Amino acid sequence: MNSVQEILSAFYDSAIFVYGLTLIVVYGVLAVLSIIAIRRYLNATRPSQLENLMSSPLAPGISILAPAYNEGLTIIANVRSLLTLNYPKYEIVLINDGSTDDSLEQLINEFDMVAVDFAYHEKIRSKPVRAIYKSRNQAYSNLLVIDKVNGKSKADAVNAGINAAAFDYFVCTDVDCVLHKDTLLELIKPVMQEGGKRVIAIGATLRIANSSEFDEGVMTRMRPPRALLPRFQEVEYIRSFVLGKMGWSAINCVPNVSGGLGLFDREIVIKSGGYDHKSFGEDMELLTRMCGFCEDNKIPYSVRYIPKTLCWTEGPSSLKVFGRQRTRWARGLAQLMYAHKSIFLRPRYGRLGLVVFPYNFFFELLAPVIEASGIIIYLWLGLTGNVNWPYAILLLIFVYTYAIMISTLSILWDQLSFHYYKSVKEVLSLLIMPFLEFLLYHPLITFYSLKGYLFFLTNRRSSWGNMQRQGFRKAKTTT
Amino acid sequence: METTLSDILQDIRSIYYYAPLAIKVAIIFIIVAVSATVLAYLVMLRSRYRNYRQQRRMARMLPKIDELLMNEIIANPNIPHDVAPSKVALDLEPFDELPLHKRWGREMLTERIIHYRNNVSGTAGDLLRNLYLQLDLDKDAMRKLKSRHWNKKVEALNEFTLMDMPIADVTILPLANSRNRELRAAARQAYIKLSKNEPFKFFDSVTDPLLPWDQVELYRIITTTTDIAIPNFARWITYSSNKSVVSFCMKLVVHYNQLAAVPAIIKLLENRDHTLRAEAIEALGRLKIAEVEDRLVHLYTSQPLFCQIAILKALGRIRSGRHIDFLRNEFLHSTDFDLRKAAARAIVKNEIMAREVIDELLATTTGENLLILKHCMNPLIKY
Numbered sequence: 138m139n140s141v142q143e144i145l146s147a148f149y150d151s152a153i154f155v156y157g158l159t160l161i162v163v164y165g166v167l168a169v170l171s172i173i174a175i176r177r178y179l180n181a182t183r184p185s186q187l188e189n190l191m192s193s194p195l196a197p198g199i200s201i202l203a204p205a206y207n208e209g210l211t212i213i214a215n216v217r218s219l220l221t222l223n224y225p226k227y228e229i230v231l232i233n234d235g236s237t238d239d240s241l242e243q244l245i246n247e248f249d250m251v252a253v254d255f256a257y258h259e260k261i262r263s264k265p266v267r268a269i270y271k272s273r274n275q276a277y278s279n280l281l282v283i284d285k286v287n288g289k290s291k292a293d294a295v296n297a298g299i300n301a302a303a304f305d306y307f308v309c310t311d312v313d314c315v316l317h318k319d320t321l322l323e324l325i326k327p328v329m330q331e332g333g334k335r336v337i338a339i340g341a342t343l344r345i346a347n348s349s350e351f352d353e354g355v356m357t358r359m360r361p362p363r364a365l366l367p368r369f370q371e372v373e374y375i376r377s378f379v380l381g382k383m384g385w386s387a388i389n390c391v392p393n394v395s396g397g398l399g400l401f402d403r404e405i406v407i408k409s410g411g412y413d414h415k416s417f418g419e420d421m422e423l424l425t426r427m428c429g430f431c432e433d434n435k436i437p438y439s440v441r442y443i444p445k446t447l448c449w450t451e452g453p454s455s456l457k458v459f460g461r462q463r464t465r466w467a468r469g470l471a472q473l474m475y476a477h478k479s480i481f482l483r484p485r486y487g488r489l490g491l492v493v494f495p496y497n498f499f500f501e502l503l504a505p506v507i508e509a510s511g512i513i514i515y516l517w518l519g520l521t522g523n524v525n526w527p528y529a530i531l532l533l534i535f536v537y538t539y540a541i542m543i544s545t546l547s548i549l550w551d552q553l554s555f556h557y558y559k560s561v562k563e564v565l566s567l568l569i570m571p572f573l574e575f576l577l578y579h580p581l582i583t584f585y586s587l588k589g590y591l592f593f594l595t596n597r598r599s600s601w602g603n604m605q606r607q608g609f610r611k612a613k614t615t616t
Numbered sequence: 617m618e619t620t621l622s623d624i625l626q627d628i629r630s631i632y633y634y635a636p637l638a639i640k641v642a643i644i645f646i647i648v649a650v651s652a653t654v655l656a657y658l659v660m661l662r663s664r665y666r667n668y669r670q671q672r673r674m675a676r677m678l679p680k681i682d683e684l685l686m687n688e689i690i691a692n693p694n695i696p697h698d699v700a701p702s703k704v705a706l707d708l709e710p711f712d713e714l715p716l717h718k719r720w721g722r723e724m725l726t727e728r729i730i731h732y733r734n735n736v737s738g739t740a741g742d743l744l745r746n747l748y749l750q751l752d753l754d755k756d757a758m759r760k761l762k763s764r765h766w767n768k769k770v771e772a773l774n775e776f777t778l779m780d781m782p783i784a785d786v787t788i789l790p791l792a793n794s795r796n797r798e799l800r801a802a803a804r805q806a807y808i809k810l811s812k813n814e815p816f817k818f819f820d821s822v823t824d825p826l827l828p829w830d831q832v833e834l835y836r837i838i839t840t841t842t843d844i845a846i847p848n849f850a851r852w853i854t855y856s857s858n859k860s861v862v863s864f865c866m867k868l869v870v871h872y873n874q875l876a877a878v879p880a881i882i883k884l885l886e887n888r889d890h891t892l893r894a895e896a897i898e899a900l901g902r903l904k905i906a907e908v909e910d911r912l913v914h915l916y917t918s919q920p921l922f923c924q925i926a927i928l929k930a931l932g933r934i935r936s937g938r939h940i941d942f943l944r945n946e947f948l949h950s951t952d953f954d955l956r957k958a959a960a961r962a963i964v965k966n967e968i969m970a971r972e973v974i975d976e977l978l979a980t981t982t983g984e985n986l987l988i989l990k991h992c993m994n995p996l997i998k999y
Contacts, residue, residue, distance in 0.1 A: 154638050161645065180767045181798050183774065186833065193832045195867065198999075228999065253997060254990035258953045271996040278998060303999030329829035332797075528639050535642035538649035542656075549656040553663055561664060568657070 142523055145514055153507065157536070160500050164543050167384030171547075174387040175379070175444045175554050181330075187322045190329075191223055197328070198226040198304030199321050199400070204294030205231060205312040206287070209238035213247050215312045218354020220277065224321035228279045230301055231312065234294040235264075235287025244282055249274045255281075255301070261411030263296040264288040291396065292412030292419040299403060299411055308400045309420075310448065315346060315356055316398065317447040324400040327441040334439040337402045337427050340394035341442065342378040345371040346449035356449055359557050361567050366459060367452040369578040372544055372570040379444050379554075380547035386442035390492045394440065396420035398448035405430060405438075416476075417589075418469020425477055428489045444554060460585050467505070467589025474502050475593075505586035537575050544571035673720065681728045684710055689747055690732065690740045701742035706750055716751065726753050730778045748779055761787070766799045773802040777809045777837075785811060792818045801830040805837050808844070815844060819852050819861050826860040834864070839871055846872055850880035859892055866899040878905055885915060893919070894926040901930025909934055913942050925958045932962030937969025944973050947985065956985065960992040 190196050201219055205212055219229045233241050244250060255269035263285065270282040285297050295309055308324060310316065317323070320341070328336045347367040350358035362368045378395075385391045394401075396419065409426040416422040424440065431438035453459035474481075474497065481498060483490040518524050548567055551557065558564050570578075591597075632643055688710050689695075695704055715721035726748065733744045748754060760772035761783075769791065776783055783806065791803035804822075808815045826834070838844065849865035849872075856862050862884070869877040882905075884896035900908050912927045919927065928946065931939055940963065947959035963970050963977070977989055991997055 150638065158641065180770075185774075186829075189836045190832050193836060195828065195832050195835055197828075251996070253994055254987055255997065256953075256957060256984070256988040256991035258984075271994075273996065278996070326829065329832070330797075330827055332825050332827050528635070531639060531646075532642050535646050535649075538646050538653070542649040542653045545653045545656045549660050552660050556664075556667055561661075564660065564664070568660075 142518065142521065146518065146523065149511065149514060153511065156499070156507065160504075161539055163496070163500065164539075168380055168543065168546050168550075169384075170387040171380045171383035171444075172550055174383045174442075175550055178444055179554055186326075187223075187319055190322050190325070191225060193225065196225045197306060197325060198228075199224060199325060200298075200302035200304045200307040200403075201227060201229045201321075202295050202298035202302065202307050202309050203229065203231050203312040204234050204291050204298065205236065205240060206234045206294070207236045207238045207240065208312050209236070209240045209243060211313060212240050213243055214354050215315075216244070216248070216280065218315060220280065221318060221355070222316060222321055223318050224325075226304075227321055228281060228303055230281045230283065230298045230307075232283045232285060232294040232298045234285060234291075241282070241284055245270065248272045248277045248280060248282075250280075250282060257283075257301055260300050260407050261296040263293050263300065263414075266297055266301075269301065288414055290414040290419070292414040292416065296411045296414070299406060302403060305403050306400055307403050307406075308398070309396065310398050311396070311450065313451065314343075314397050315351055315354055315449045317445075318355065320398070320447045321400075323443055323445060323447055324398075327443065328400070328402075331439060331441070334389075334437045335402065335405075335431070336441055337405045337431060337438045338391075338394045338424055338440045339400045339443065340378075340382065340391070340440075341398055341447040342382075342444055343374055343395055343397045343448045343450055344446045345374060345452035347452055347454060349449060351449075358559075359446075359449075361558065361563050362452065362454075364454050365577075366456065367454050368566065368570055369574060370452040370459075372548070372567055372574065373578075375551050375567075376544050376547040378442070379551045380543070382442040383444050383550075385493075386440070388488070388492075389439045390488050390496075391440040391442055392424070392493045392497055393418075393421040394424055394442075397450050401427075405436075416469060416472055417465045418473055421469065422473050422476070425473060425480070425489070428493075429477070429480060429486065432486045432489060444550075446555070446557065456581075460581075460588075463582060463585035464589040464592065467586035468593045469589075470497070470502055471590050471593040474498055505583045506590070508583050509587055540575050540579075541571040544574065670720075674724065677714070677721070677724055678728070681714065681725055684714070685728060685732055685744070685747075689743050690736065695743065701739045702746050704743065704746060706743070706747055708747075708750060711747075711751060719756070722751075722753055722756055725751070726756070726775065729753070730775070733778065745779055754779070754781055757781075766794070766796045770798055770802040773799075773806040777802075777806045780810070782810050782812065785813060785817075789818070793821065797827075800824070801827075801833065804830070805833050808834065809837050809841055816847055816852075819856065819865075822858055822861060825858070826864050831860075831864050831867070835867065835871075838868065846874075848876055849874060850877035853877060853880040853884065859889060862892060863895050866895055870899050870902045873903065875903070878903060878908075882908060882911070885911065890920050890923055894923045897923060897926040897930050901926070901933035904934050906934050906936040906938075909936060909939055913939055916942075921952065921954070925954055928955065928958035928962045932958075932965035935966050935968075937966050940966060940970045940973050943970075944977070947977070947989075948981070953984075953988075957988050957992065960985075960988045964989075964992045 201222075203215070203219065208215065216229065216231060231244070233244070250270040250272050252268045253271045255271075257266055257269060264287065266283055266285045268284045270284065272278060272280050281301065283297055283301055285294065288294060288297075291311075299307060306325065306328065308321065324339050324341060327339050344359070345362050345367050346356075347362035347364065348360040349356055350360070361371050382391055399420070405427050406423065409423065409430040411423070412419045413422050413426075428438065428440070430436075453462055474494075477494070480486045480490045481494045486494075515524070515529075545568060548564070552564060558567075632640060635643070688707065695706075714725060716725065729744050729748050733741050736744070754776075757772040757775040760768040761776075763769060763772075773788075773791070775781075785807075788803055788807050788811070791799055792807050794800045794803065804818055807818055811817070838846075849869050852865045853862050853869070856865070865877075866881060868874070869881065878900070881896050881899050884892060887893050887896070897912060900912070909931060912930060916924060916927050928943065931943060943959045943963045943966070947956050947963060950956050950959065963974060967974065974989075974993075978986070981989060
């Protein structure tokens with residue numbers, strides 16, 4: 138028994154300490170890389186550039202793909218919001234994924250739509266398309282509605298949209314997401330600015346919309362969420378996008394372009410086989426396949442992120458919905474690592490095989506397992522009187538202060554670059570979250586991740602689940 | 617016994633020295649993390665305060681600046697009309713009430729002058745430029761141009777471009793070949809806009825690719841600058857070894873409908889680069905050069921897919937109706953969906969000459985081909 142204890146103590150003293158230290162150093166490096174990438178972005182950004190692109194005949198066309206399932210409550214406002222985006226050449230492809238509510242009827246009536254003989258060519262498999270609609274009103278000539286049989290996944294709906302899309306680039310978003318009016322101009326910029334490499338995907342920062350104000354689908358006042366759970370998510374998003382993704386973007390190692398908003402190279406997506414409707418993390422899975430395809434075919438590629446917030450989405454405010462979302466994400470990660478294990482540590486896959494995959498495996502996939510097992514062993518060693526408490530507390534303070542520092546730095550980068558929140562009080566309400574995150578939010582994430590892994594290992598059937606939306610706050614009208 | 621601060625420090629020191637490596641590392645990281653967090657708070661506070669001060673200044677100054685620019689320059693009835701706007705001696709005394717001895721005051725005024733200049737033209741625009749010069753606001757931009765920081769240089773170049781301030785070629789040309797992409801692009805735009813000698817000279821020497829983003833800005837400057845002498849772009853289409861310059865020049869040829877450059881574009885049909893060839897085909901189609909149709913049809917079978925699609929689109933744009941049979945054949949017998957769709961669209965675009973063929977195809981085709989044809993004929997479907 139004593140020897141087991143000694144082995145465990147030695148393991149956690151050495152191997153896990155090195156593991157933790159490596160993770161901490163990686164975060165430190167990401168913090169430095171991200172601020173470099175953000176400064177570079179800001180220095181290279183002038184408002185006049187976007188105005189020039191807006192009026193240029195040289196702007197490449199973009200298709201916006203917005204899948205919708207039973208979004209009847211908000212679908213008209215959401216489509217109207219997409220119709221107001223600034224871009225000289227774009228179309229909106231709305232995919233009604235077999236909604237059982239009156240979404241389609243609303244669209245037909247509101248936008249004067251009729252079924253057309255559309256040459257739909259199935260380059261990627263999806264559930265059958267029932268009909269395709271176009272508007273008779275010239276004002277909505279860039280709107281296309283696909284009515285298809287429900288495919289039980291967003292992936293299937295987006296694949297149908299990719300098949301019908303007219304342009305070389307498409308933006309994938311959720312119909313309930315609110316986009317910044319310059320989203321398309323901002324997203325296409327890295328594609329047009331990159332020399333030598335083919336930009337296959339671009340993402341941008343997403344934010345939680347819960348307490349922000351919107352008017353006719355346009356964000357009018359950005360606020361941190363008032364409720365605790367969405368506010369934790371806001372800080373998590375800032376850390377993940379502004380610090381994490383921007384840091385990875387600086388060295389062309391972005392692991393994932395969020396499903397909420399991303400611009401993709403349509404040709405590469407089609408050649409990679411489109412979204413996998415069986416995957417629980419279809420966005421990350423697609424990007425992995427796209428990068429793998431480029432590596433296999435020796436196509437020099439890059440995946441970029443921009444730090445500006447271009448999309449607001451409603452974050453789950455109930456523990457039940459939140460848990461379902463995080464369990465699904467964790468299951469998707471486990472599924473992805475297993476399905477693409479051949480990429481892991483393979484030099485032929487370049488950064489994907491040697492940086493992105495090992496990082497995801499060791500520090501994303503294994504982290505909850507190591508944490509949970511660490512706590513159990515910690516308790517056991519504590520109960521058997523084998524813990525040096527002063528040192529244990531010191532190590533705990535070390536992890537705690539470092540976690541606070543990383544989250545605070547990400548909020549700082551965000552504040553220095555964009556000054557999103559009006560009052561100091563709002564910023565302080567965010568700054569307090571890193572102090573609580575370690576104790577309240579992080580254990581939840583670990584728990585749901587383990588649950589997701591368990592579901593993956595037991596191959597448990599689970600549905601996508603519908604996110605019960607509460608809708609956005611409407612801006613106060615002034616008279 | 618009283619414990620002093622030095623005793624506490626001494627204790628910490630002794631704990632640190634006798635601690636295992638892991639604990640030593642942890643202590644260092646704790647100190648770093650706490651310091652960085654405190655620093656982050658201070659920087660954030662400072663940034664917000666500066667931002668707040670800037671907002672207050674703007675709220676105070678902007679109405680004043682706007683009033684001065686409007687009353688003293690744009691709508692001032694006392695400005696003589698018989699003197700060229702650039703020669704008018706402006707009354708600068710009212711501008712003394714602005715804090716122009718401070719950099720932020722000058723920057724704010726410059727920004728507003730540029731804003732108004734973008735929104736007015738003719739005499740008012742020239743008067744604003746005159747004011748900019750008489751107040752010596754250009755000196756700040758000149759200082760920025762000499763800065764070590766590339767972003768300052770870019771700011772200066774943009775300011776000079778917007779204010780139509782001439783810069784010596786010797787100053788700007790080295791920047792047009794800078795290693796920094798942003799600076800290089802800004803210098804090229806400024807050169808085209810401001811050079812009085814040969815604004816397109818850098819096309820001769822540019823070796824790096826003109827990125828699509830840079831092309832958008834150059835295209836705007838070239839096509840919106842009124843007093844620019846447009847050269848024959850065939851010169852670069854023929855002789856430039858830089859593919860992006862050739863590609864960009866073809867876009868300009870299409871914009872200016874420069875038929876004199878067509879032979880140079882036709883020569884590109886023999887170019888080994890597929891992308892350049894496809895762009896040449898597209899340009900010929902947009903220019904509606906009917907004489908090249910036979911050549912395109914002849915080339916068709918030896919081309920890669922995207923060049924074939926470009927040929928079909930070009931035949932659709934030229935609309936001579938001379939190759940309807942070829943298009944019909946491609947529509948009926950091609951195995952590729954995109955080719956059939958491009959052929960159908962080209963047939964529909966040739967509708968006046970191809971009416972009979974369209975009727976025949978509508979009557980005889982079935983399945984996917986019929987759907988493609990109906991898709992292309994439907995005015996509601998743009999693409």
